[in-house]
Amino acid sequence: MRISYASSHRLNVSTVSTDKWEVQLRKGCVELATLATLWSGRLYGLEMLRRLEYGSGLVVAEGTIYPLLGRLERAGLIQAEWVETGLGHPRKYYTLTDSGAERTLEMSRLWATFTSSFDQLLTPLAQPPFSASRAAQSSPYGKSAEINRPA
Helix, strand or coil, X not given: CCEEECCXXXXXXXXXXXXHHHHHHHHHHHHHHHHHHCCCCCEEHHHHHHHHHHHHCEEECHHHHHHHHHHHHHCCCEEEEEECCCCCCCEEEEXXXXXXXXXXXXXXXXXXXXXXXXXXXXXXXXXXXXXHXXXXXXXXCHHHHCCCCCC
């Protein structure tokens, strides 16, 4: 599965574990993002890939999106229809089913709740970097929160 993120904001620090984490994070949201692209109406695969990239920064490979679309279709969340385009080859258009729309709303609500809670957890990171002495000063537990290290 190849999913990347188009961003002009790249961090200079990149580790293997961070890269793996980032890939897993994207994999976890690609189903919701794919369903969300269909919210406003039917699209064919390439249109979906473009909307994912330009609308959310997710760059999803064709080898990832088409198997996912197949799974979503088999699950009854989307339906597919071949349409003649007059350009020499038909295109397969995808639309949300009623159950797909319900699932998209449910996933969207879960995502909003999760990200809101998680954002609260991350809010302190906007402050200067953590230090053990600062933790002791800001801890509601006072000096006992300091890290005891052997001398």
